[in-house]
Amino acid sequence: MIKYVPYYIRLIRPVNLCLIFFTQLIFVLKATDFQLSSIILPDFFLIVSSIIFTTAAGYVVNDLFDIEIDKINKPLKQFIPKPISFKAAKIFYFVLVSLSLILAFLFGRSFLAMVIAVNILLYFYSQDLKKSVLFGNLLVSFLSGMVVFTTTYACFNNANTFYALYSLLAFLMTMSREIIKDMQDMDGDEAHGAKTLPIVYGVRASKWAASICIALLVIVLLFIAFKTNKMPYWLSIGTLLGWFIFTAQQMWLATKSSEYGRVSLLLKAGIFAGISSVLLV
DSSP: OGGGHHHHHHHTOHHHHHHHHHHHHHHHHHHTTTOGGGSOHHHHHHHHHHHHHHHHHHHHHHHHHTHHHHHHHOGGGOOTTTTSOHHHHHHHHHHHHHHHHHHHHHHOHHHHHHHHHHHHHHHHHHHTGGGSSSHHHHHHHHHHHHHHHHHHHHHHOOOOHHHHHHHHHHHHHHHHHHHHHHHHTHHHHHHTTOOOHHHHHOHHHHHHHHHHHHHHHHHHHHHHHHHHOOHHHHHHHHHHHHHHHHHHHHHHHOOSHHHHHHHHHHHHHHHHHHHHGGGGO
8 A cells, every 4th residue: 555655645746735835825924924923823724734635636536537538648647547546546536525624614614615615616627627618727727816815815814905916816827827738738638529728729829818818917917016116026027027928938839748748837837936926025
């Protein structure tokens, strides 16, 4: 059993979960003006852990429904049905969902209702919604934006414009990356009847859609910069602008799945840097 542990860990995308944890930590620290004593640690633990278990469960159920598609799109990164059996992966999924619900219940009924809704949405997203034009992309992007908003609101009942802007930023960053991932996964998606944006409207239209999202997130970053008017933030924005422009250029040059994969990684790094820029505000 022990020898399979590394595969279970890789199945839940530990790097992505760490990014989610640090995103939540950064915004909670910002909400308290970096006063650690102001953080109610039990509440923070319950909220963050519940969100992380929910996300991990989403990754597992996504792989459960994508077994055939992943044989084409990412054969070297597929862990179901080998070395992890389909039955074992299902049990692992239910354990993760159960943990997310227990932790949410311990925090409060409103948060529990939200976590139940998110788990249901992620299930149906993996089953069918992600194969539709944009709807799945919009859902995942919306949930990414909610990570920022939910953590600070649940901990402190703080829902000001500042956090709303960063939620919008997370939404636009995730949306552009989801569209790029659809272009990366076209072969497997098309072979199994998916109707994603690049399959229905073509790669060129998809690149324009991703470019519009990148342009909008640049506008949001500039708006935050004007609103805060701090020199360190302006310097970080200049670096981020260059990074996103370079990423968009590489996207337009990409023609192969591996090239879209590299663009997706560039955008992931940009997402983390963009979210981290809150520390300079």
